[in-house]
Amino acid sequence: MEAIIIYTTAASMEEAEHIADALVSGRLAACVQIMPGVRSVYNWRGKISQSEEVLCVIKTEAKRFKEIAQTVEQIHSYDVPELVAVPIVHGSINYLSWLNDQVGTES
Numbered sequence: 410m411e412a413i414i415i416y417t418t419a420a421s422m423e424e425a426e427h428i429a430d431a432l433v434s435g436r437l438a439a440c441v442q443i444m445p446g447v448r449s450v451y452n453w454r455g456k457i458s459q460s461e462e463v464l465c466v467i468k469t470e471a472k473r474f475k476e477i478a479q480t481v482e483q484i485h486s487y488d489v490p491e492l493v494a495v496p497i498v499h500g501s502i503n504y505l506s507w508l509n510d511q512v513g514t515e516s
Contacts, residue, residue: 410509411471412497418447418462420486425463428484437473437480439511442466470512471496 415438419425422445429441444464451458469477471494478492497505 410505412500412505412508413469413471413474413494414497415467415469415474415477415492415494417465417467417481417485417491417493418449419465420460420462422463424484424486425465428465428481431480431484432467432469432477435480436511436513437477438467438469439508440468442468468497468508470509473512 417428419428422443425443425445429438429443432438432441442465444466447462447464449460449462467477474494481490481492500508
């Protein structure tokens with residue numbers, strides 16, 4: 410199993426919780442951590458913008474990225490939601506085993 414962490418942000422706590430519920434209940438993610446109070450500064454349509462966002466940290470496996478991206482894009486209020494994946498290079502055997510059991514694509 411190739412474990413990954415996917416980062417996305419949401420416009421509100423409600424949106425973040427909706428994303429997390431859909432991913433975990435659908436067994437696409439083992440866990441989604443929700444962190445409010447993230448301040449983002451970005452260039453959108455030629456203008457520097459700032460907004461308060463909610464960060465979602467999604468724990469899953471690489472095989473699930475496409476399904477997660479599709480799910481998030483269906484739920485998300487943004488035109489271009491952030492979906493960035495990074496590999497989990499090292500992790501405890503017990504944690505990675507649990508993660509694998511939750512997303513259920515490998516035995």
